[in-house]
Amino acid sequence: MFEARLVQGALLKKVMEAIKELLNEASFDCAHSGILLQAMDNSHVSLVSLNLRREGFDKYRCDRNLVMGMNLSSMSKILKCASNDDIITMKAQDNADTVTFVFESPKQEKISDYEMKLTNLDQDHLGIPETEYSCVIKLPSAEFARICRDLSQFGESIVISCTKEGVKFSAAGDIGTANIKLAQTATVDKEEDAVMVDMQEPVTLTFACKYLNMFTKATPLSPQVCLSMSPDVPLVVEYKIEDIGHIRYYLAPRIGDEDN
Amino acid sequence: MASDLEMYMENLDEFVNDENKVVTYRWLSIALKLPCDVAKRLLNHFAASQVGSNKLHVMYLVIGQTLLKDNIEGTKVCIVPEEKLEKFKESLVSVSCVHVYSICKSKLADASGPLYTADYDIIRQNLKESVSYGGISCPKANQRSTDEIASSRSKGTYLPSTPQDTRNAPDPRLAKPSKTSPSKPVIKTSPSKPVVKTEGKNAAGNKNKSNAKNSLASMFAAQTNAKKDVKKEPEDVNKTKSQVSTKSKSAAPKKQNGISSFLKEGVDPRDEEPKPLQRSSTRSSPRKLEVVKTEKMDDSPEKISPKKLPTPVKTYGRAKAKPVTKPHRSRILQVDSDSSDEEGTAKDSEDEEEDPIPPSPPANASDDEDPAPKLSPCKPTRGKKRKEVDQTYEEDGFIVTKKTFVDVTDSEPEDEAPPPAKKPDRSSSPSKTATRPPEETTKKSKKPSQAKSAPKASPVKSKQASITSFFKKK
Numbered sequence: 001m002f003e004a005r006l007v008q009g010a011l012l013k014k015v016m017e018a019i020k021e022l023l024n025e026a027s028f029d030c031a032h033s034g035i036l037l038q039a040m041d042n043s044h045v046s047l048v049s050l051n052l053r054r055e056g057f058d059k060y061r062c063d064r065n066l067v068m069g070m071n072l073s074s075m076s077k078i079l080k081c082a083s084n085d086d087i088i089t090m091k092a093q094d095n096a097d098t099v100t101f102v103f104e105s106p107k108q109e110k111i112s113d114y115e116m117k118l119t120n121l122d123q124d125h126l127g128i129p130e131t132e133y134s135c136v137i138k139l140p141s142a143e144f145a146r147i148c149r150d151l152s153q154f155g156e157s158i159v160i161s162c163t164k165e166g167v168k169f170s171a172a173g174d175i176g177t178a179n180i181k182l183a184q185t186a187t188v189d190k191e192e193d194a195v196m197v198d199m200q201e202p203v204t205l206t207f208a209c210k211y212l213n214m215f216t217k218a219t220p221l222s223p224q225v226c227l228s229m230s231p232d233v234p235l236v237v238e239y240k241i242e243d244i245g246h247i248r249y250y251l252a253p254r255i256g257d258e259d260n
Numbered sequence: 261m262a263s264d265l266e267m268y269m270e271n272l273d274e275f276v277n278d279e280n281k282v283v284t285y286r287w288l289s290i291a292l293k294l295p296c297d298v299a300k301r302l303l304n305h306f307a308a309s310q311v312g313s314n315k316l317h318v319m320y321l322v323i324g325q326t327l328l329k330d331n332i333e334g335t336k337v338c339i340v341p342e343e344k345l346e347k348f349k350e351s352l353v354s355v356s357c358v359h360v361y362s363i364c365k366s367k368l369a370d371a372s373g374p375l376y377t378a379d380y381d382i383i384r385q386n387l388k389e390s391v392s393y394g395g396i397s398c399p400k401a402n403q404r405s406t407d408e409i410a411s412s413r414s415k416g417t418y419l420p421s422t423p424q425d426t427r428n429a430p431d432p433r434l435a436k437p438s439k440t441s442p443s444k445p446v447i448k449t450s451p452s453k454p455v456v457k458t459e460g461k462n463a464a465g466n467k468n469k470s471n472a473k474n475s476l477a478s479m480f481a482a483q484t485n486a487k488k489d490v491k492k493e494p495e496d497v498n499k500t501k502s503q504v505s506t507k508s509k510s511a512a513p514k515k516q517n518g519i520s521s522f523l524k525e526g527v528d529p530r531d532e533e534p535k536p537l538q539r540s541s542t543r544s545s546p547r548k549l550e551v552v553k554t555e556k557m558d559d560s561p562e563k564i565s566p567k568k569l570p571t572p573v574k575t576y577g578r579a580k581a582k583p584v585t586k587p588h589r590s591r592i593l594q595v596d597s598d599s600s601d602e603e604g605t606a607k608d609s610e611d612e613e614e615d616p617i618p619p620s621p622p623a624n625a626s627d628d629e630d631p632a633p634k635l636s637p638c639k640p641t642r643g644k645k646r647k648e649v650d651q652t653y654e655e656d657g658f659i660v661t662k663k664t665f666v667d668v669t670d671s672e673p674e675d676e677a678p679p680p681a682k683k684p685d686r687s688s689s690p691s692k693t694a695t696r697p698p699e700e701t702t703k704k705s706k707k708p709s710q711a712k713s714a715p716k717a718s719p720v721k722s723k724q725a726s727i728t729s730f731f732k733k734k
Binding site: 127208 | 723724725726727728729730731732733734
């Protein structure tokens with residue numbers, strides 16, 4: 001028996017928005033410690049890793065480890081039926097081939113449940129090594145979304161270069177070039193508005209705009225985003241989800257562009 | 261309730277100030293699903309609350325009694341801008357109704373068009389519902405099913421249709437619009453109202469008939485003066501047409517239901533009718549026409565039908581108007597030809613771009629060149645004017661056969677240029693076939709570039725590393 005009750009149902013809706021564009025289907029690994037999801041996009045360029053800890057749920061019960069393969073577009077349709085203030089509960093029997101979503105309105109005057117068929121996905125999990133990244137950049141997530149959106153008008157790829165002065169995002173294309181430089185902010189009222197660069201060595205990497213833009217769908221989940229880069233390893237874009245976990249996107253860099 | 265009001269006010273503010281809409285009370289009542297009286301009050305409240313900022317232009321709908329020729333009393337329904345409101349009120353003998361008709365941010369130079377279109381679409385989409393927002397309802401009125409209507413039709417004229425009734429019923433409507441001349445005379449009074457009025461007039465007998473005629477005639481005369489010559493031609497044509505239509509329509513008993521049809525069918529006929537009426541100036545001509553006829557052929561019940569069914573006449577007017585819009589079509593054609601020209605030139609430039617690519621070193625095979633290989637396969641799909649043709653020619657000592665796309669309209673040389681240029685891409689594009697001895701290929705000077713073009717076919721992947729190369733499977 002698996003049951004997870006989330007008072008902030010909107011959170012699950014936002015998570016769905018954050019991954020459904022990148023992934024068609026994914027398996028939710030439910031264990032005693034919480035729910036994990038790891039999946040690559042179809043072109044195997046990026047990887048999504050979602051972690052929802054059991055502490056974040058109002059009620060969490062997982063008797064046996066359970067892998068639920070879900071079609072994300074179906075799940076998204078179901079979650080769209082939930083209001084933002086609904087309480088969402090996911091339920092599944094052990095070895096069941098369906099999962100049930102229960103939406104309760106705040107005053108309990110309306111309760112709806114939706115049952116969705118599970119699919120069998122034989123997805124390989126990748127081992128992600130613990131890495132010390134050369135550069136760790138924290139910036140407001142809305143700012144990052146804005147930068148990716150703006151730069152994607154210029155070219156297919158964005159060059160992120162991190163130096164001790166700050167971080168520079170640039171793109172070049174037919175219409176010209178674009179550069180956005182962010183300096184570290186000295187003092188700031190709120191931590192989440194700050195741009196912070198923690199750098200061991202300068203790094204410059206090139207990434208596909210398309211994926212960065214899909215990552216920024218997670219913007220509503222967190223006011224701050226953390227980008228971690230090291231030479232020739234995937235970029236990590238992490239959005240912390242308050243009190244419950246995080247969603248991390250890994251994006252393989254484009255190689256060879258700098259030669260030109 | 262207070263929060264409701266606030267919400268409505270916010271909505272209104274958004275409609276008026278942010279979306280720059282012309283908000284009529286009909287539109288508002290449908291959009292917010294409110295009774296139209298509430299919508300009127302909301303508008304009034306909103307207009308009052310915005311007076312300070314002074315940027316809203318308010319139109320009022322005024323209904324009042326007026327004296328026509330020969331001391332005959334008539335009812336005027338008029339939409340007037342705020343500035344003229346007082347003056348207009350003074351011109352009436354008595355005012356029976358004043359309410360806000362619409363609000364908008366900017367001043368309307370010619371109110372008729374914008375006011376008319378403001379709620380046209382939404383009312384059309386909500387024909388049925390719009391009835392329910394009216395303040396007045398007739399409990400005895402039942403909407404007829406289509407079956408009923410059909411059966412009553414087959415029975416023939418089963419209702420005692422007094423010509424006066426039916427004619428008078430539409431008259432007030434026509435009268436109202438014509439008076440407001442520029443502003444749009446949508447008849448907002450609840451369905452039963454005009455009917456009531458006409459009944460009262462009928463009681464007075466023939467006199468009323470002449471009244472109606474007088475008022476109508478005078479109004480139309482006024483209108484004709486304004487529009488004059490322009491209309492004359494269409495009028496004649498319309499006359500003949502409407503006569504035809506009169507006859508044909510008299511056969512349909514549905515039209516003779518008159519008032520009862522209004523009561524029973526509710527909004528549908530009314531809403532549909534007034535709308536087309538105000539569409540364009542050309543439409544006013546059919547109206548005049550009807551007046552003329554009513555005067556001449558009072559007694560014939562058939563007269564009614566043209567009024568009740570102004571739509572056919574109107575559509576005729578529209579059809580006529582279409583030729584005027586012809587330039588539009590031709591413009592579209594021009595655009596087409598332009599674009600195809602552009603395509604041609606674009607293609608040329610592409611070809612030119614492609615030429616330099618083959619000799620260029622492999623290092624250049626980067627993002628910038630990605631578009632080039634992508635473009636070439638799309639070409640065939642582009643123009644209908646292109647034809648797929650096998651081209652065989654001798655090049656560097658061997659015979660090459662290619663499927664190329666030839667512009668039928670354009671001169672051929674233009675197309676002969678592309679084939680050699682495209683060669684490097686051949687390996688990636690299936691539509692082209694080349695017959696070449698393999699050994700010779702190796703000798704060719706172009707060989708290196710071809711070798712490079714192979715990876716070019718999937719440039720994105722070659723450059724975009726896969727995540728799996730960084731993370732190992734568990």
